[in-house]
Amino acid sequence: MASTTMQMLETYPAEIELDRRMLAEVIDALKDCAQTCTACADACLSEPVEELQNLTRCIRDNLDCAEICTTTASVLSRHTGYDANLTHAQVQSAIQATKTCGDSCDEHRDTHEHCRICAETCRSTEQALNGLLPHLEPSGKGAQRPGRAAPQQGR
Amino acid sequence: MASTTMQMLETYPAEIELDRRMLAEVIDALKDCAQTCTACADACLSEPVEELQNLTRCIRDNLDCAEICTTTASVLSRHTGYDANLTHAQVQSAIQATKTCGDSCDEHRDTHEHCRICAETCRSTEQALNGLLPHLEPSGKGAQRPGRAAPQQGR
Amino acid sequence: MASTTMQMLETYPAEIELDRRMLAEVIDALKDCAQTCTACADACLSEPVEELQNLTRCIRDNLDCAEICTTTASVLSRHTGYDANLTHAQVQSAIQATKTCGDSCDEHRDTHEHCRICAETCRSTEQALNGLLPHLEPSGKGAQRPGRAAPQQGR
Amino acid sequence: MASTTMQMLETYPAEIELDRRMLAEVIDALKDCAQTCTACADACLSEPVEELQNLTRCIRDNLDCAEICTTTASVLSRHTGYDANLTHAQVQSAIQATKTCGDSCDEHRDTHEHCRICAETCRSTEQALNGLLPHLEPSGKGAQRPGRAAPQQGR
Numbered sequence: 001m002a003s004t005t006m007q008m009l010e011t012y013p014a015e016i017e018l019d020r021r022m023l024a025e026v027i028d029a030l031k032d033c034a035q036t037c038t039a040c041a042d043a044c045l046s047e048p049v050e051e052l053q054n055l056t057r058c059i060r061d062n063l064d065c066a067e068i069c070t071t072t073a074s075v076l077s078r079h080t081g082y083d084a085n086l087t088h089a090q091v092q093s094a095i096q097a098t099k100t101c102g103d104s105c106d107e108h109r110d111t112h113e114h115c116r117i118c119a120e121t122c123r124s125t126e127q128a129l130n131g132l133l134p135h136l137e138p139s140g141k142g143a144q145r146p147g148r149a150a151p152q153q154g155r
Numbered sequence: 156m157a158s159t160t161m162q163m164l165e166t167y168p169a170e171i172e173l174d175r176r177m178l179a180e181v182i183d184a185l186k187d188c189a190q191t192c193t194a195c196a197d198a199c200l201s202e203p204v205e206e207l208q209n210l211t212r213c214i215r216d217n218l219d220c221a222e223i224c225t226t227t228a229s230v231l232s233r234h235t236g237y238d239a240n241l242t243h244a245q246v247q248s249a250i251q252a253t254k255t256c257g258d259s260c261d262e263h264r265d266t267h268e269h270c271r272i273c274a275e276t277c278r279s280t281e282q283a284l285n286g287l288l289p290h291l292e293p294s295g296k297g298a299q300r301p302g303r304a305a306p307q308q309g310r
Numbered sequence: 311m312a313s314t315t316m317q318m319l320e321t322y323p324a325e326i327e328l329d330r331r332m333l334a335e336v337i338d339a340l341k342d343c344a345q346t347c348t349a350c351a352d353a354c355l356s357e358p359v360e361e362l363q364n365l366t367r368c369i370r371d372n373l374d375c376a377e378i379c380t381t382t383a384s385v386l387s388r389h390t391g392y393d394a395n396l397t398h399a400q401v402q403s404a405i406q407a408t409k410t411c412g413d414s415c416d417e418h419r420d421t422h423e424h425c426r427i428c429a430e431t432c433r434s435t436e437q438a439l440n441g442l443l444p445h446l447e448p449s450g451k452g453a454q455r456p457g458r459a460a461p462q463q464g465r
Numbered sequence: 466m467a468s469t470t471m472q473m474l475e476t477y478p479a480e481i482e483l484d485r486r487m488l489a490e491v492i493d494a495l496k497d498c499a500q501t502c503t504a505c506a507d508a509c510l511s512e513p514v515e516e517l518q519n520l521t522r523c524i525r526d527n528l529d530c531a532e533i534c535t536t537t538a539s540v541l542s543r544h545t546g547y548d549a550n551l552t553h554a555q556v557q558s559a560i561q562a563t564k565t566c567g568d569s570c571d572e573h574r575d576t577h578e579h580c581r582i583c584a585e586t587c588r589s590t591e592q593a594l595n596g597l598l599p600h601l602e603p604s605g606k607g608a609q610r611p612g613r614a615a616p617q618q619g620r
Binding site for chain 4: 061068070074081085086088089092093095104
């Protein structure tokens with residue numbers, strides 16, 4: 001099933017200050033990363049006990065990363081009254097979460113195939129987020145909005 | 156970017172009581188539907204005010220459907236200590252949410268392209284969920300588990 | 311810090327078809343249950359390995375219950391274009407999730423204080439949800455709305 | 466209903482590198498702020514159309530802030546394999562989200578009581594988060610952990 005992310009961006013009834021293709025790729029990467037991390041946490045829980053004891057930190061990082069990626073995908077899916085500071089901060093958190101979780105899963109890549117796949121998904125999501133970040137800078141072309149909430153567009 | 160949902164299911168280290176291909180399709184449909192509903196709510200908010208006043212119920216249904224689909228995708232991504240009753244109840248809620256939101260968006264499909272896409276995404280997700288539901292019945296082949304939590308597997 | 315749930319319900323600018331006091335209590339119970347389940351899953355992960363192996367199902371139920379309670383609290387916090395069918399289905403899922411998780415945690419109440427607290431929180435949340443459920447029946451006083459999305463109020 | 470956040474922290478079976486009382490207060494503030502923002506977005510949607518057109522940015526900020534606060538509360542509820550960098554980044558995002566949303570709601574405080582309550586909830590949550598932030602610094606007393614995920618505790 002093909003993602004409808006790009007279709008939704010194309011039918012957005014107002015301007016979007018970011019490249020829509022890049023945005024769609026980042027949103028899709030975040031959705032996939034969230035699901036992969038949720039699944040990896042659960043796969044870790046199903047490992048035999050002698051493995052499980054080494055995976056508790058990995059499970060925690062998976063759970064954090066899954067929730068942070070889901071939230072970041074939502075934030076990036078909203079363009080009405082776009083606020084560069086808020087978006088920037090949440091994307092930075094997602095970069096850190098995918099890095100932390102990618103590192104954790106990478107330690108187990110040779111033992112657990114689900115950790116290898118999850119580590120690679122985290123790495124590619126981190127890369128996509130890093131590509132987006134400069135375009136979100138309040139001083140960059142991505143946004144001219146000051147830190148304080150700007151007046152409503154409708155005014 | 157291809158979804159890694161199926162790869163994660165293939166590397167799950169224990170048994171899964173459901174057909175993995177069907178499960179992957181439902182999870183991917185739910186992820187896509189959640190994003191589409193989040194985007195549709197925001198697109199509605201960007202419509203001119205004479206449209207906006209007719210879209211408040213649609214926005215609310217979009218927000219509910221987005222959250223319910225995300226949660227249902229997570230529940231379906233966890234197989235350790237699988238509980239058919241819990242999964243069944245959450246899938247039923249997702250069927251209702253995609254139906255309600257599909258109906259709401261469908262009323263605006265001729266006026267708003269984002270509502271048309273969202274209505275169709277809700278419909279196909281509802282259909283995928285309805286295909287999965289019989290396999291989740293506590294009395295069906297999908298689960299022999301009683302309503303009360305079964306003892307831990309490790310015992 | 312006192313919850314502002316009741317204050318927000320009192321300042322809602324339109325009618326709410328449910329008793330606001332009962333609604334506030336259920337929403338607050340769900341929020342508390344979600345946090346307790348998230349914390350219990352993590353506390354389980356910190357137990358010594360000989361305990362951990364018996365807690366994997368409990369962790370999974372905690373994670374499901376946390377997400378379902380959070381989503382249900384959001385659904386119950388939205389009244390614009392209230393849809394009884396959707397709300398009813400999600401509340402039923404939360405009743406099942408708090409029952410399943412309450413059962414799972416209850417098995418460990420003598421060994422783990424965090425499981426005892428979590429079991430009791432799940433039980434009282436389940437009870438609050440069961441008290442609300444009859445008021446959400448499409449045929450009850452809580453809603454006269456049919457299954458299909460009603461036309462927009464603004465029309 | 467009293468929150469069980471502090472009880473859960475008291476029964477956590479391992480060390481927590483942060484002051485438990487401060488942590489409980491921040492988690493409870495975040496939960497309350499998330500619910501308030503969800504409710505404020507919905508209250509805005511119920512305003513008459515001449516008001517609604519000025520509230521679209523406020524609704525968007527409410528939705529972002531609600532999701533970010535929920536995710537931050539979850540991250541702060543997990544202590545197993547604590548990672549200061551990840552926690553720090555997500556708390557910074559929550560500080561920005563409560564600031565942005567507080568600013569947006571503050572613009573409508575004289576017209577809409579729900580916006581006034583929400584603005585004040587955002588401000589007090591932002592303050593609580595700012596009080597926690599220094600304790601999360603990787604170089605501070607809150608954490609000596611490097612940016613890269615530390616080896617598993619079980620090793």
